[in-house]
Amino acid sequence: MPRPPQKTPASPVHYRVEIGDLHAHLFRVTLTIAQPAALQRVSLPVWIPGSYLVREFARNLQGLQAHQGARTPAPFEQLDKCSWQIQCNPAKPLVLRYEVYAHDNSVRTAWLDAQRGFFNGTSLCLKVEGLEKSSHTLELPAPATVAGWSVATGLTAQTVNRQGFGRYAAADYDELVDCPVEMGPFWSGSFSVRGVPHRLVVAGAMPSFNGARLLADTQKICETEIHFWHGSKKPPFKNYLFMLNAVDDGYGGLEHRNSTALICHRKDLPRVGEHKASDGNTTLRGLISHEYFHTWNVKRLRPSEFESYQYERENYTELLWFFEGFTSYYDDLLLRRAGLLDNAAYLKLLNKTINQVMQTPGRLVQSVAQASFDAWVKYYRPDENTPNATVSYYTKGALVALCLDLTLRAEGRATHGKTLDDVMRALWLRCKAGPLREADVAHTLAALGGRSFAPELARWVHGLDELPVKALLLKHGVAVLEDPAQLAHRLGLRVSEGQGVHIKAVLRGGAAERAGLAAGDEWLGLEPATQAETKRSGGWRMSRLDDLTLYAGAAKKITALVSRDKRLLRLTLTMPPLLTTWRLAVHDAALVDQWLGPQD
The missing domain is CATH 3.30.2010 (Zincin-like)
Incomplete structure (x- = not known):
């Protein structure tokens, strides 16, 4: 039986979030501030921790009203894109009412329709400046417009019914917005x-x-x-x-x-x-593993720049290669240790990560530390030049973790058998009560590795050196084989296929770039490079990229027929030499098991 409602002391900051209109996708929010300042400022975050892009959540807020007492409007003005200032009598509670449009079916913002409701506090809950560290409460009344819905949230329940609707508590604003809410059947x-x-x-x-x-x-x-x-x-x-x-x-x-x-x-x-x-279910398991690992690595172990979140602007750090990259190394590795993958399946996933990095020209342009800092303007704002200008701190960061782990294991006598696992646990003990800096990583590697790892960090994290992945894998029983690369990689292209061949990106230094192909082109077909051959065999229409090898045969050059801005172009393409990609395979099962098998 659900407990009968009990009176709960009013909190300094209280939110009531109701389903306003399912079909208009509107949440209705009432914010009550028990003791406001004379000039009370409120603001809505512009980003959500964990997703490093200014998303301008305030664009979905509408109909803001302010009152002190049932019929006494409180004058207010908007200060900037996400902040308001209200003139108040500090002796009276201030009540703000507004609606939030919720129609982004992602994990970052808010969603509401007749089937489901979801929100992050950063999208719905105005921050009360000056009271951020005070206790906050959230009230979720049971909706009258839908039946069979329940609530799930990480917030602490105070008084809730069997379905989870009711009142929840948070120690402060950070905790409130760090506990999203799921509603529905x-x-x-x-x-x-x-x-x-x-x-x-x-x-x-x-x-x-x-x-x-x-x-x-x-x-x-x-x-x-x-x-x-x-x-x-x-x-x-x-x-x-x-x-x-x-x-x-x-x-x-x-x-x-x-x-x-x-x-x-x-x-x-x-x-x-x-x-x-x-394969898709394995991907889902990896996602679950990745996000759960973050419970330690970024939520508690966190960069010094995130010690106190600034919700109204970007929060820069060079350490996403550690917090996201190392988490990306361990997500699939811990699936292997959990018995949800075998060695071959794990190496297949690692193989994919290696090839993704090796096929990104941006790895020779931008360090993974700089990629971390530039996440706000590059990683989360990809365009056709992204693979040429930047590298993913997820994938390259994972390979940095791999190389450090395998280096520690290869130097086992000097390290007394220490591995990257031990480094992570030592960092937890060292920094769990405070921020983590790169100096902490360097210190812990040196303490457990028996030597300084400053040269590796300089080359692998802050430099553009190729990582010694192949040599380290060979030392741990993994054979690195070479297979013919797919045609898109040989040409230096990323394409979408379906209704024709559409070019998404042209990679730096490739045959496609030298021919003059560009992102946005539609590759219609090809002709032989010489007029005589064209007269003899004519041209060919392409419906997929692999048609190129079918119709070009052994030709060293062809003429690519391209549509660009409704104009037809003929571009001379020199067929590239054969390229290879890596394929990992178990060479020494005992050595591989020492690395991938259960660890003490």
């Missing part, structure tokens, strides 16, 4: 690890969804990661919540202090009667 399951309750909710699942299997897989991941960080001890949170939104086309996740919001392709969910995990 979702599937729900739970398990416990070391006495800590974990809950998994899934919205949008198909009838064939195998919830028991996803729950079991998620439990294995959590058990493995808690053991990684703490051995037999408990983790630093009292409960944990996974919120998974299954959609027709989508992928991503956003970490929070005791929860994560995830989005995946519906087809990637495990299905009843399916005995082997699909």
Whole structure:
């Protein structure tokens, strides 16, 4: 039986979030400030921690009203794109009412329709300046317009009904906006690890969804990661919540202090009667592993620049290669240790990461530390030149972690068997109560590795040197084979195919760039390079890129027929030499097991 409602002391800052209009996608918010300042400022964040882009959440806020007393409007003015100032009588509570348009079906903002509601506090909850460190409460009244809905959130429940609607508490504004809210008729399951309750909710699942299997897989991941960080001890949170939104086309996740919001392709969910995990299901497991690892690495171990979030502007750091890159190294590695991958499957995933980095010309232009700093203007704002100008701090950062781990293992006698696992745990003990700096990483590597790793950090993190991935893999029993590269890679192209061949990006220094092809072109077909050959065989229409080798045959040069801005162009393309990509394979199973197998 649900507990009867109890009176709860009013908090200094209280939000009431109601479903305003399902079909107009509007949340209705009432913010009550018990003791406002004479000139009270409020503001809405422009970004959400974990997603490094100014998203301008205030563009979705509308109809702001301010009152002190039932009929006494409080004068206010807008100061900038996301801030307002209200003239108040400090002896009376200030009440602000407004609506927020919620129609972004991602993990970063807010969504509301007749099937589901979801929001991050950064999208809905105005920050009350001067009271950020005070206690906050959030009230979620049961909706009258829909039936069968429940609530899931990492916030602490004060007075809630069986479905989770009611009143929640947060110690401060940071905690309030770090606990997103899921509402709807979702599937729900739970398990416990070391006495800590974990809950998994899934919205949008198909009838064939195998919830028991996803729950079991998620439990294995959590058990493995808690053991990684703490051995037999408990983790630093009292409960944990996974919120998974299954959609027709989508992928991503956003970490929070005791929860994560995830989005995946519906087809990637495990299905009843399916005995082997699909590639898509493996991708979903990796996403779950990645976001859960962030519970330690970025939410508690965090860069010094994130010690106190500045919600109204960018927060720069050069350390995303560590916080995102090292997490990307461990997400699949810990799937292997959890028994959810075998060695061959793990190496296939690692192989993909290696080839992604090697096929990105931007790795020779921008260091991974600079890529971290530039995330706000480059990684989260990709365009056709992105692969030429920058490198992903996720993928290259993962390879930096790989190289450090394999180097430590290769120097095992000097390091007394220490690995990157030990470095991560030592950093946890060193920095869990405070910010982490690159100097902490360097110090810990030196302390456990028996020597300075400053040269490696200078070359691999701050420089443009190629990483010694191949040599290190060979030392650990992994053979590096070479296969013919796909045609797009040989040409230096990234394309989309379907209704013709459309060029998305032209990679620096490739044959396509030398021929003059450009992003946005539609590659219609080809002709032989000489007029005589054209008269003899004519030209060919291409419906996919592989048609090039079919119709060009052994020709060294061809004429590419291209449509650009409704103009037809003939561009001379010199066919490139054969290129290769890597394929990893187990060469020495015992050595591979020492690296990938269960660790003490």
